[in-house]
Amino acid sequence: xxxxxxxxxxxxxxxxxxxxxxxxxxxxxxxxxxxxxxxxxxxxxxxxxxxxxxxxxxxxxxxxxxxxxxxxxxxxxxxxxxxxxxxxxxxxxxxxxxxxxxxxxxxxxxxxxxxxxxxxxxxxxxxxxxxxxxxxxxxxxxxxxxxxxxxxxxxxxxxxxxxxxxxxxxxxxxxxxxxxxxxxxxxxx
Numbered sequence: 001x002x003x004x005x006x007x008x009x010x011x012x013x014x015x016x017x018x019x020x021x022x023x024x025x026x027x028x029x030x031x032x033x034x035x036x037x038x039x040x041x042x043x044x045x046x047x048x049x050x051x052x053x054x055x056x057x058x059x060x061x062x063x064x065x066x067x068x069x070x071x072x073x074x075x076x077x078x079x080x081x082x083x084x085x086x087x088x089x090x091x092x093x094x095x096x097x098x099x100x101x102x103x104x105x106x107x108x109x110x111x112x113x114x115x116x117x118x119x120x121x122x123x124x125x126x127x128x129x130x131x132x133x134x135x136x137x138x139x140x141x142x143x144x145x146x147x148x149x150x151x152x153x154x155x156x157x158x159x160x161x162x163x164x165x166x167x168x169x170x171x172x173x174x175x176x177x178x179x180x181x182x183x184x185x186x187x188x189x
Contacts, residue, residue, distance in 0.1 A: 002185050005032045005075035007083040010117075012042025014081040014102065014173055019049050021178035028185055032074050036061065036085055062088050071095070077185055080139060081177075084116055089141050099139035099146075100184060102177050104169045106151055107135040111144030121162040121169070129156050132165055134172045136180045150180045 004022065006015045012033070019030045033046035038055040046053035060066035068090050071078055078091075080101040092099065103111060103120075109129075110120045124132045133153030138146035154168050 001026075002028045002076045003031045003074060004028060004077050004079055004181070005034065005071055006030060006042075006079045006081050007034050007036075008040065008042040008081045009036055009084040010040060010042060010082045012040065012045040012081070013170070014177060015042050016045045016049065017174050018079060018081060018178050018181065019046070019051055021182075023049075028182065032070075034067070034070070036083070042082075058085075061085065065090070067091070068094060077181070078139075079181060082116075086113075086143055087139055087141075092139060092141050097138055097188060100149065100181055101137055101139050101144075101146070102173055103135045103137065103144050104132075104166075104173070105135065106131065106133045106153055107137065107144055107148060111135075113143050115144070118162055118166065121165040124156060124165055125160060125162050128158075132156050132169070134169060134176065136177060149184060150176065152176060 006018060008015045015033055022028045022030055030051055033042060033051055033053040035042055035055045043053045056067050071091060072094060078095055078099045105120045110123055131153045133151055135148055136150040137148045140146040152172050156165060
């Protein structure tokens with residue numbers, strides 16, 4: 001059984017989708033959800049879905065091995081589902097090609113520090129982009145610069161608002177993220 005730990009900062013809709021996708025799998029299981037916010041809605045979702053969960057602070061994450069050790073004990077793969085902190089080098093090095101993130105844009109466009117959620121969609125609309133989409137990628141020591149695993153795009157219409165783009169992004173995320181995670185785990189072992 002390959003064990004998945006999800007790191008998330010927000011509401012957790014992608015985390016819930018991943019948990020539900022793997023809940024009946026004999027090969028893969030989401031065993032833990034961790035958040036950098038003790039009041040994040042993702043923890044409520046994990047509780048409701050019967051998945052162990054907890055939160056941590058910046059010291060536990062960046063200045064000690066607390067989170068690293070939890071991940072080493074529990075994870076074969078680490079999935080970032082709306083997790084907003086940059087991973088410490090020690091965590092990245094402990095899980096080479098085993099940390100996967102989803103980004104709500106076609107990287108390398110609209111990536112980097114501060115480019116998440118509605119900030120991305122607002123920039124896409126403000127710049128009159130003709131397309132946007134999702135990027136699923138491995139995580140390295142830099143924001144949104146890891147090797148790209150998968151991308152899917154859609155047309156941004158001249159009438160689309162940032163909310164319209166966000167809705168199209170969510171549809172692609174829910175459809176593709178769990179399947180791509182599964183494919184990577186099957187291929188990489």
